[in-house]
Amino acid sequence: MFNIDRRLLKNFDIIIFATVLIISLIGVMTIYSATRPIGDEAHSVFYIKQATWLALGIFVMLLSVTFDYIWLGRLSSILYIFGVILLVIVFIAGRIGLGAQRWLSIGPLSFQPSEFFKLFYIIFLTFKFSEIRGQLNAVLLLKLFFTTTFFPFILLIEQPDLGTALIIIALFLLIAIAKGIQRKIAILLIIISLISMPFLGNIFWGGLKEYQKSRLIAFLYPESTHSTIGYQINQSKITVGSGESFGKGYIHGTQGPFRFLPEKHTDFIFAIFAEEWGFAGSFLLLFLYFVFLMRGMETALKAREDFGKLLALGITLMFLIYFTINVGMTLGLMPVVGIPLPFMSYGGTALLSNLIAVGILINIKSRRFELFH
Amino acid sequence: MTFSQKNNSEKFGFIGYLIIAIFILLALRLWQLQILQGKEYRRLSEANRLRIVNTPAPRGIIFDRNGIPLVENSPYFFASVIPDEFDETKIHLFSKVLNIPEEEIIEKVKKSSNSPFIPVKLKAGINFNEIAFLEARKSDLPGLIIEVEISRNYLYKDSVSHIIGYLGRLTPTQIKDPAYKDIPADIFIGQWGVEKLFDKKLRGSPGKRIIEVNALGKEIRLLQEISPVKGEDITLSIDINFQKASEKAFGEKVGALVALKPDTGEILSLVSNPRFDPNLFTKGMTSEQWLAISNDKRNPLLNRTIQSQYPPGSIFKIVTAVAGLQERLISPDLKIDCRGEIKYGSQKFGCWKSGGHGIVSLHRAIVESCDIYFYEVGRRLGIDRLANYARSFGLGEKTGVAIAREKSGVIPDTQWKINNKKQQWYLGDTFNAAIGQGYVALTPLQAAMMISTFANGGTLYKPTLIRDDQPVASGKVNMDKETFNIVKNGLVGVVNEPGGTGISARSYYKIAGKTGTAQVIANRSRLKYLPEKYQDHAWFVAFAPAEKPEIALSVIVEHGGHGGGTAAPIARTAIEEYMKIIHPPAVIQHNEDKENNEDIQTTP
Missing domain, CATH: 3.90.1310.10 (Penicillin-binding protein 2a (Domain 2))
Structure with missing residues (x-):
């Protein structure tokens, strides 16, 4: 199983590794600035925690390059079942507690199971798709939907973790399209989703929590002054815009430490970076993500067999969705959805699972010339 | 390995283009926010963080002419x-x-x-x-x-209320007025009287504290502090002790008193009765208190010294006499037989003394205030010449003491009547004007200015509320020494000779004065007992000492009847009090007799 040789090292995608490492380090740096104290409070330990998770994450990432990713396919059912069980535990714990609960605490550690579930889900989903030989028909597609997506989707909606729920649906559809479905089915799917949209919309709206509704309203009417609904979006735009060309300078941003921008070190970390480094810095950061995502695509295209292709594609798509929604939200192009920016937002579980995903990408890339065992 | 690589890349190659499109879209949005709109967002982020707190400047203090503070912050x-x-x-x-x-x-x-x-x-x-x-x-x-x-x-409460005025918040109209745009809405500014007239000077410039606050409004640190600059102090021409003495002399009557320093035009006291307590305006008053002030029929908020104009009545004869003599149209020896009335065409013009004064010379005509004599002087002068003399005394226009909406008074002439009444001037109008009735109207301040200008020999000093030892004359009355002496002796006679209309103003100081009666209803039947509101207003103008005047004043008592009866005693008391203040009797000083000056503060 473990197979580290010269060829593996030669084919190690240093560019993916380097971009992710740089982005993650920028993340720690930005968390440090965003949470720095004003006045005589003590500096919060967020940046130390994040750095610790990063060190651990790099180690696990390198570890996940060492074995042939084919093993992941073979273990995918077990991983998936383990992930669903985690979700069920969270669901039950959430019922006992009050409101949304995405955390599980084991002793002093608390982690977000849905972050790991995402990864297990992608592995399982792409493995199932890769097993299909020949044309994908409607019956097969439906069967796949119920075996891979339906149950966790319901669990996530009820949790409620709307962001992750919508992302797994999106991943399912995108992977299906990438695998190649009949044009008829594609059109049918589009028509069904168009017809069901008003119904879904109603159910969706009714199922939203008050804060989720106000986020949507705030996105549609950001300048409304009668309430503080539009506050986050406005403050985020102010934070980004006030960076101008070259930024206010590292450690000189004001929007975060003065608490004008909420969620400064988690969901709105990009805004804090943009404020301090200006257009020049933010453009470079966007470019790093761009290079990483394109490398992910290349990995998918060059993978040696179908599972590798779909797995690399699934991972890249996941990062693309997270990145687009998060930055889109920060720049006022999308509603405020509580979705973190991969590698940068504060959060140990997410960083760890994301770095493992990157490890898998590198793994696939490195073994693109290997033969089957 | 049933499918080729090429086949597969076709299927999801579009995602690569999607990534490029998203990258371009996000970069463009960044460009828009940070480059195109960056300046505005930078400003907004500063506005978030910085709060400017105005620190009010202490207002300048208002002192009386002897340095006694009249207000405190x-x-x-x-x-x-x-x-x-x-x-x-x-x-x-x-x-x-x-x-x-x-x-x-x-x-x-x-x-x-x-x-x-x-x-x-x-x-x-x-x-x-x-x-x-x-x-x-x-x-x-x-x-x-x-x-x-x-x-x-306001340390003296209702005293000097009409002079100093009060502070208040910006009114809704002022908030819209660009002249007030620099003033924060929640600050007190002068809204009346000296407080308003010299507001800019008194206000000073407020300081500023620029502080950094967090989103919770909590003050993080002070970035910059500009200390406020205290407003300038103002020293008024008013003598507060004399002001209080004048108010006391006036008592509860309705009317006005203005006292000037003849050689400078400085206003020594200015009384408008009834008065109000300006502290009510700055401390916030109850609605009952406001209703009590605003519904008072006697109108305490009206500054009668400049906002009310009355026919001057016989006090205007001073102007008529000076004009007649100076134009050599009459001599002091001119004698006229007063039989109580004269006829002019179909109209009758009466003298206030229904039986007539008999044969009178100019001196007796002034002393006894004979109307018939002055009809003749007026006839010889003509209205336009008389009006020119009146204007040289500063009458018919605003004095510039703008502590309230000042009235200009009226000095009519032929052109004035055509413009305002669309009628030509009749000789009868001249008769009325010559004795200060008809269209002629003066404010009490103008009356004081007239007598003050006469008293100093004809130099016109515009009245001022600011202490000013080197005044600039703004005009000169055409009046030679001889004319001055003749009229002055007449005015001394009014107070000091038997039969003088102002005999009740007689004092141990030599006072020169002139009574006047402003008719409330013209040509009324000679009823003995009229309801008070139809009674005439009583005027008295005076200066003292007659040979070297130190004070000139005007008094009007609304519905006070004859000037000699009600206004003259007030003038006398006020003059005596002023003379005591500026020349404290030696005896009182030596004996430290407090009984006589218990109401009056000795000035430092």
Whole structure:
């Protein structure tokens, strides 16, 4: 199983590794600035925690390059079942507690199971798709939907973790399209989703929590002054815009430490970076993500067999969705959805699972010339 | 390996283009926010963080001519609440403690359009007892704070109220006025009297504190502080001790008194009765207090010295006499037989003394105020020449003491009547004008200016409220020594000779004066007992000592009847008090006899 040789090292995608490492380090740096104290409070330990998770994450990432990713396919059912069980535990714990609960605490550690579930889900989903030989028909597609997506989707909606729920649906559809479905089915799917949209919309709206509704309203009417609904979006735009060309300078941003921008070190970390480094810095950061995502695509295209292709594609798509929604939200192009920016937002579980995903990408890339065992 | 690589890349190659499209879209949006709109967002982020707090400048102090302060700056306390910290469930407690209805609190807190961190004033002018009470209960009243502002304490209350005026907040019309755009809406500014007239000078420039605040409105640190600059002090021409003495001499009557220093035009005292307490305006008054002031038929807010104009009556004969003599149209020896009335065409013009004065010369005509004699002087002069003389005394136009909306008075002439009455001038109009009736109208301040100008020999000094030892003359009356002496002797006779109309002003100081009666209803039947509101206004103008005048004044008592009866004694008392103040009798000083000056503060 473990197979580290010269060829593996030669084919190690240093560019993916380097971009992710740089982005993650920028993340720690930005968390440090965003949470720095004003006045005589003590500096919060967020940046130390994040750095610790990063060190651990790099180690696990390198570890996940060492074995042939084919093993992941073979273990995918077990991983998936383990992930669903985690979700069920969270669901039950959430019922006992009050409101949304995405955390599980084991002793002093608390982690977000849905972050790991995402990864297990992608592995399982792409493995199932890769097993299909020949044309994908409607019956097969439906069967796949119920075996891979339906149950966790319901669990996530009820949790409620709307962001992750919508992302797994999106991943399912995108992977299906990438695998190649009949044009008829594609059109049918589009028509069904168009017809069901008003119904879904109603159910969706009714199922939203008050804060989720106000986020949507705030996105549609950001300048409304009668309430503080539009506050986050406005403050985020102010934070980004006030960076101008070259930024206010590292450690000189004001929007975060003065608490004008909420969620400064988690969901709105990009805004804090943009404020301090200006257009020049933010453009470079966007470019790093761009290079990483394109490398992910290349990995998918060059993978040696179908599972590798779909797995690399699934991972890249996941990062693309997270990145687009998060930055889109920060720049006022999308509603405020509580979705973190991969590698940068504060959060140990997410960083760890994301770095493992990157490890898998590198793994696939490195073994693109290997033969089957 | 049933499918080729090429086949597969076709299927999801579009995702690569999607990534490129997203990258371009996000980069363009960044460009828009940071480059195109960056300046505006930078400004907004500064506005988030920086708060500018104005620190009010202490207002300049207003002193009387001897350096006695007439006002002081005093702290003024508000009970306010920070809306963000306000707890609606505790509203009954707020209502009980502050003694204001719950609905009022709700409305004030809800109506505030400002940031929820900016306090809303709930109750103004709370006293020290209330502050102590509130401070003790602060923990039960979330968000409650005590705010302080600088306000005015008017030390002499209703005395000098018409001169100093009062402070107030900007009125709704002023808020829209560009002239007030630099003044924060919640600051006190001069709204009346000297406080308004010299507001710019007194106001000083407020200081600024630029502080950094966090999103919770919590002050993080002070970035910059500009200290306020205290307003300039003002020294008035008023002598507060004399002002109080004049007010005392006036008593409860309705009317006005203006005293000037003849050699400078400085206003020594200025009384308009009834008066009001300006402290009510700065400390906030109850609606009952406001109704009491605004519904008072005697109109205490009216500054009668400049806002009311009355026919001058016989005090105007001084102008007529000077003009007649100076134009050599009459000589002091001209004698006229007064039989109580003369006929002009179909009209009859009477003398105030129905039986007539008999044969009178100019001197007796002044002393006894014979109307028939002055009809003749007026006829010889013609209205236009008379009006020119009147104007050289500064009459017929505003004096420029703009402590309220000043009236200009009326000095009519032929052109004036054509313009204003669309009629030609008749000789009868000249008769009326010559004795100060008809269209002629003066404010009490103008009357004082007239007698003051005469008293100093004809140099016109515009009246001023500011102490000024080197005044600039603004005109000169065409009056030679001989004319001056003849008229002056007549005025001395009015007070000091038997039969003089102003005999009740006679004093141990040599006073020269002239009575006047301003008719309220013209050509009335000679009823003995008229209701008070139809009674004539009583005028008296005077200066003293006659040989070297140190004070000139005008007194008008509304509905006071004949000037000699009610106005002249007030003038006499005021003159005597002033002379005592500026030349304290040696005996009193040596014996330290406090009995005679217990009402009067000795000046330092």
